[in-house]
Amino acid sequence: MGKLILQLNDDCLLEIFSYFDLLQITRLRFVCTRFNEVAENAYRCCRILDCVELTKKRKMTGKKLEEIASKVGKFVHTLKISYSPQYSPRRYNNFASRYGVESSRYNPWYRDYSDEDEDQYEFSYMFRKLKRSYKTYDNFSDKDISSTESEEESEEESEAQAQARFEAEAKAKVQKENEEKCRFIKIFEYCVSLKHLHTIGKVTEVFVEETQKTFLRETIINLETLQMESAEVDSEIGIYILAAEHLESLILTSCYITGTWLAQLHNLKELNVGGSDVIELSSVFERFCRTNPTLQKLNVYKAEFFDNALLGVATRCLKNLMHLNIGQDSYNYRYEPLLDLPNLTHLTIRYATTEVHTLLKALAAQNRLEYLNLSIKSSSSKRIQKALTAFETLKVLKIHYCRDMDDEFLQNLPKSSVLEEIYVPWTKVTDSGVNRLISKNSALRYIDVTNCSSISESLVHALKRHTHNPPLTIAAYGTNIRAGYKRSDLEIRVSNERFLYYKSGKQNYDY
Numbered sequence: 001m002g003k004l005i006l007q008l009n010d011d012c013l014l015e016i017f018s019y020f021d022l023l024q025i026t027r028l029r030f031v032c033t034r035f036n037e038v039a040e041n042a043y044r045c046c047r048i049l050d051c052v053e054l055t056k057k058r059k060m061t062g063k064k065l066e067e068i069a070s071k072v073g074k075f076v077h078t079l080k081i082s083y084s085p086q087y088s089p090r091r092y093n094n095f096a097s098r099y100g101v102e103s104s105r106y107n108p109w110y111r112d113y114s115d116e117d118e119d120q121y122e123f124s125y126m127f128r129k130l131k132r133s134y135k136t137y138d139n140f141s142d143k144d145i146s147s148t149e150s151e152e153e154s155e156e157e158s159e160a161q162a163q164a165r166f167e168a169e170a171k172a173k174v175q176k177e178n179e180e181k182c183r184f185i186k187i188f189e190y191c192v193s194l195k196h197l198h199t200i201g202k203v204t205e206v207f208v209e210e211t212q213k214t215f216l217r218e219t220i221i222n223l224e225t226l227q228m229e230s231a232e233v234d235s236e237i238g239i240y241i242l243a244a245e246h247l248e249s250l251i252l253t254s255c256y257i258t259g260t261w262l263a264q265l266h267n268l269k270e271l272n273v274g275g276s277d278v279i280e281l282s283s284v285f286e287r288f289c290r291t292n293p294t295l296q297k298l299n300v301y302k303a304e305f306f307d308n309a310l311l312g313v314a315t316r317c318l319k320n321l322m323h324l325n326i327g328q329d330s331y332n333y334r335y336e337p338l339l340d341l342p343n344l345t346h347l348t349i350r351y352a353t354t355e356v357h358t359l360l361k362a363l364a365a366q367n368r369l370e371y372l373n374l375s376i377k378s379s380s381s382k383r384i385q386k387a388l389t390a391f392e393t394l395k396v397l398k399i400h401y402c403r404d405m406d407d408e409f410l411q412n413l414p415k416s417s418v419l420e421e422i423y424v425p426w427t428k429v430t431d432s433g434v435n436r437l438i439s440k441n442s443a444l445r446y447i448d449v450t451n452c453s454s455i456s457e458s459l460v461h462a463l464k465r466h467t468h469n470p471p472l473t474i475a476a477y478g479t480n481i482r483a484g485y486k487r488s489d490l491e492i493r494v495s496n497e498r499f500l501y502y503k504s505g506k507q508n509y510d511y
Contacts, residue, residue, distance in 0.1 A: 013038045022054065040071075043075065047075065049072060049078070053080075066183050073192065076191055077195040078194070079196070079197055080199075082200035191219075197227065199228050223246070235261055248270065249270035255276040260283075263291070271292075271297070271298055271299070272297070302327070325350075335356055352374050352376050353378060354383060360390075372397055389414065400423070415440045417442055422446075423447075427452055430455070431458045435462055448474075449475065457482065459476075460485055460492055467489055476494050
C-alpha cells in the first residue's frame with residue numbers, strides 16, 4: 001500500500017503536498033529522493049511565511065524556522081513575524097513592585113558585563129533574592145512563606161557565589177537573545193520579494209546598525225501592505241514608510257506613534273490606528289485626509305485623538321470611504337456626519353449610544369449598507385432594534401451587548417435573500433426564534449448565539465430534520481446544547497477545542 005503513492009505523477013504529489021504546512025513538507029523531504037524533489041517544488045509554490053503560527057502552534061525551533069526561511073524566502077510575498085525580548089526593564093519593574101522593592105535603574109540583561117560596577121553587583125544580588133522569593137510565592141501558600149524563607153536563609157550562598165552565578169546566567173541570556181536577533185535578521189534577508197509585512201512586537205529594536213537599518217528601509221520601500229502591532233513607530237520608521245511608493249495599506253494597531261510623518265502620506269487605501277497612542281496626530285489628521293482622498297478603509301477604534309471635529313473632517317474629505325470603524329468607551333459621537341459618505345457599505349460602531357438609532361434609520365432608507373457591527377453602550381436598545389429591522393441589503397449583522405434583544409427582533413427582521421451572517425450573542429433569543437429566522441432567510445450560512453441561555457437541544461433536533469443550502473454553521477458556545485453536531489450541510493459548534501459529533505446515531509469524538 002505504501003508504494004502506491006509513488007506511482008502517482010509529480011503533479012498529483014504536488015497537489016497532495018499543498019495540503020501540508022511547511023513543517024510537514026520539511027519532514028517529507030527526508031522520506032525519499034523523489035519526495036525531496038516534490039518538496040522543493042512545493043517550496044516554490046509557497047507565498048506566505050507565517051513564523052508566528054509555526055513557532056506557537058507547531059512548536060518549531062528558531063533554527064528550524066531559519067532553515068525553512070532559507071528554502072521558501074525568495075518565493076514568499078507575505079511575511080508574519082514577531083519579536084519580544086525575554087528580559088526588559090519593564091518586566092523587572094513590575095516584578096520589583098509586586099514585592100515592594102524599589103526599582104533599579106539597571107537592566108542586568110543589557111549591560112556590559114565587563115564593566116566593574118559595584119552598584120551592578122548589589123543589584124544582581126537583590127535581583128537573585130527577588131527571583132527566589134517569586135518562586136516561593138508561586139509554589140506555596142502565604143502561611144508557608146515565612147518558614148520557607150527561614151530555610152532559604154540558612155542555605156543561602158555567599159555573596160560572591162551569588163554574584164558569579166548571576167553574571168554567568170545573565171551572559172548566557174544575553175548571548176541567546178543576540179542569537180535570536182541574528183536569526184530574525186537572517187529570516188528578513190531570505191525574504192527578498194516581500195509585498196506584505198506583518199510584525200508583532202518591537203521589531204525595530206533588532207535593526208540597530210546602519211547596514212541593518214538600510215536593509216529595513218529597502219524592505220519597506222517595496223511593500224504594498226505594512227502591518228505592525230505593539231510597536232513604537234517613530235519619525236525614523238515614518239521616513240521609511242514615506243519612501244514606500246506602492247504602499248496602499250498601513251495598519252498600526254496598539255502602537256505608540258510619534259511625529260508628523262503621517263500627514264505626508266499619499267494615495268493610501270487603508271489606514272488602521274485602532275488602539276494606538278498617537279501623539280500630535282490630531283493636528284495633522286486633517287492634512288492626511290486632504291492628501292488621501294482615495295482612502296477606502298479607516299479604523300480609529302479606541303483612538304482618543306479622534307473626536308467629533310475630526311469625524312466631520314473625515315466625512316468631508318474622504319468621499320470614497322467604504323469601511324469605517326469608530327468608537328470610544330469614554331466619548332460620545334454625533335453620528336449625523338456619517339450620512340455624507342456616499343460609498344459607505346461597511347460600518348462598525350463600538351460603544352454606541354441610543355442616539356445611533358437616528359443614523360440607522362437614515363442608512364436603512366439609503367439602502368446601501370452591507371455590513372453592520374454594533375456594540376451598544378446603553379442597557380435599553382428597543383429603538384435601535386426597531387431601526388435595525390428596516391435594513392434589507394445587509395449581508396452581515398453583528399449586535400453585541402444588546403441583552404434585552406429577544407425573538408421579537410428576529411421576527412421583525414425583513415425576509416432577505418442576501419443576509420448571510422447574523423451575530424446575536426448574550427441575548428434572550430430562543431430555539432423557535434432562531435428556527436423562524438432560518439426559514440425566512442434562504443442565504444443564511446452562519447448564526448452566533450453564544451451564551452444565549454434559552455438555546456437548547458431542541459434546536460439541534462429541529463435543524464436535523466431539514467437540508468440546508470448553503471451549509472449552515474451555528475456557534476452555540478455557552479448554551480444548553482451539550483454536544484455539537486456535524487454533517488455536510490449543518491454544523492453546530494459547542495467548544496473551541498473539540499466537538500462531540502453525532503454520526504448515524506452513534507457518538508464519536510473528533511479532535
